Amino acid sequence: MTHTAWLDALSRQLGPQGLWRPGVEADAAQLHAHEVDWRGRYHGRALALARPASVAEVVTVVQACAAQGVAIVPQGGNTSLVGGSVPDGSGQQLVLNLQRLNQVISIDAANLSMVVQSGCLLSQVQAAAQTEGLLFPLSLASEGSCTIGGNLASNAGGTQVLRYGTARALCLGLQVVTPQGQVLDGLSALRKDNTGYDLRDLYIGSEGTLGIITAASLRLHPQPRGVATALLACEDLSQAVALLQMAHHHLDAGLTAFEVMARGPLALVQQHQAPAAAALSPLLDPRGAPPEWVVLIENTSCESDAHAQERLQLLLTQAMTLNLTQGVVVATQTRQRQQMWQLREGIPQAEKCEGLMVKHDIGMPTSEIPRFVTEVGQALQARWPQSQVVCFGHLGDGNLHYNVQPPADARQGLALEDFERAVNTLVFDAVERCQGTLSAEHGIGQLRREELAQRASPVALQMMQAIKKAIDPAGLMNPGRVLR
């Protein structure tokens, strides 16, 4: 069958809302949002956009694609930072968008769990839990537009991993449509289940290359009754790492965030997002410059705000006594707390104003981070004295966003490509020496596929390929993502 005839047949099954063919149900502008990635780095072209409204319709699409040999690119909110959710430029890949599967199916407050369809927005899942007085703690910048299915497919991280874990730790079970169009029904709400291989965790983080997540059973937590937030100035990262270790022992599970920001990104926020820099003012030096490093720490309590504050204060006092910080601001009101987070969240926006950055989402044991930042900073400075490092991230998880702004003469074309390649080599070589990872939370997608192929253990890669072949022998599920 020609693809055109095949699409016509599929259209008759799914209806005009269920399948958008280019130039038929949708024009180029409508499809564009589904063909270009969030960072604007990958511009693809879809054979068509499937928009199933039920699991049965997902099965219909997948079975039709299997029969016709059409590759599928699963898509949630299309917020991937690694080009994981847009088609290639061939015009031969079908984008299967899940946003019409957007129902919260059930909440079991006694079991601290809920079941949702995969196209629910993350913010919608958070809100549904909140209406029952419960917390779904996954929290990240794109929460208003990303879907829970995408969060699970990419094992999303965010700002509360330190306490609650990544998406994987928040998922109890999955419903998946396999590459053969069968429904793998694993919507278990169990905290313990040792009946065979862990298919759930295999699908989490597989980025749509093994099948399509259609629903998930999620783990909920009690809502904390109190929260306390503070900013701390540090002279160097070793102080911040020592603070983190102390915070673990003093606050234990109360410690929900431990973010770090270098002077560079803080100055960018001052420059481009002045209102977001408000929280910083008590820590500025007489000339208005930020400290070398600022830590954002957050403590929650199941008792009260006062208890959260009191425990945090004790920690800060001890940190000052031990000379682990050169300045402290504690938020005593919600507004101050929000300002502290605006500072942290203002960084990516401020970065954008500076133009292109070579970005890295790296991780390593926290004990290795000070050495890494010193050594790589020196190496970059030596080779490209005009480059600027923008370093910030989730120190509590050992995860840094380590971005490098090219010098003026390397900001476009081939010079930029060369610069990016050379910086990546320098950064990832250092990450390897620190036994770190080249993707802590963003995943592999297209962006890191070649680096994974070059740097991962050959035994691991061979095993991943064997699993991919066993589950998706025709290679139709998000081909070219994660693995070559």
Next chain:
Amino acid sequence: MTHTAWLDALSRQLGPQGLWRPGVEADAAQLHAHEVDWRGRYHGRALALARPASVAEVVTVVQACAAQGVAIVPQGGNTSLVGGSVPDGSGQQLVLNLQRLNQVISIDAANLSMVVQSGCLLSQVQAAAQTEGLLFPLSLASEGSCTIGGNLASNAGGTQVLRYGTARALCLGLQVVTPQGQVLDGLSALRKDNTGYDLRDLYIGSEGTLGIITAASLRLHPQPRGVATALLACEDLSQAVALLQMAHHHLDAGLTAFEVMARGPLALVQQHQAPAAAALSPLLDPRGAPPEWVVLIENTSCESDAHAQERLQLLLTQAMTLNLTQGVVVATQTRQRQQMWQLREGIPQAEKCEGLMVKHDIGMPTSEIPRFVTEVGQALQARWPQSQVVCFGHLGDGNLHYNVQPPADARQGLALEDFERAVNTLVFDAVERCQGTLSAEHGIGQLRREELAQRASPVALQMMQAIKKAIDPAGLMNPGRVLR
């Protein structure tokens, strides 16, 4: 090559401590402990016992077995409760025991992680963490004889899952020898790593059927500074479930244990283990009978014993006000706390004095548990009025040990087999209706293999078989365990 010649060659490589051939390096009695399971249910016969002392020697053994087509049964402390670590009766399977790989390799206190070889005893791992002022929280009855490799291969649970998760949640990375004798080196100490499929979680819980765990990178926690423990009497399980829900909200991560014990097992402890029943005395009725249900609850604090007590007291007061408990005892001294745990841990010993039980390690959403226990109890009573139910377990995880003592006329031979089969059908049918699991923490091994094959989703089973075939195409790794 004959097996005898092959064993001779292997013996030259491993030396007399590295390979015990029956009647050569070891007599029948020495091999016996490695051929019979802990419950004494499976009596196998090993071709030989390999005792490698290094990863290189594990590779030697696995490659030799692959070349000769000899099946391998990996073994740690041989404490499996499902016959997962003993050979079959053919005398053709090689037992590969890992207890000589027993080194704690490193502890990184700043990163809250440690690396250990898989043959370390669980108690040895706990002790090593403790010397650094840290906690490895996995805790279970056999901790003095089970190995961390076995804990990970079976995704062990235990008494602190409520707060810290199962073995899976406590593992950051694995080193594995694959069925082809390659070393998969994933000893990462990272909290976030999104570089491809989750091979770690695939190996955890695979019960030695995909390869051999030789080392693990483990997640450590701060040691709590305070602990408070109490026993509560409840009239029915609905009260206990309501208490659990309240405890989550009041204590959040402080809640480290929520165990439940029915009158039946408590009476057995009184009868057979009188000293272990000491903690129960304040809750006995005038005739000396235990309450219908007793809950053991434990709260920890990163502050102090006093803080742990105070928070627990507040909860207990509210529980009494709401009439959710008919009696409370709080441990104010370490000795009282130990007695409460002796009561809980005395149950399996007391059970043994009663002779054979048909045992189940089931799980379900906690919200389903009261209905399950009522309905199944009634059904058993109706069909076998002389049978006795012994029900206790980790209510906080939705995990019950639901054991049934046969009536006198069904305690041996064919009558016992018929009884066991009928009870299993009744119990597992009810578990299925409650969307539960037939193995919450013990795994599948040989004991539950047929039930898994009959009851698991065919799509899931097919996928597990495909993964097994992709990773172990020759089928030499612990054959007949987990999957048919």
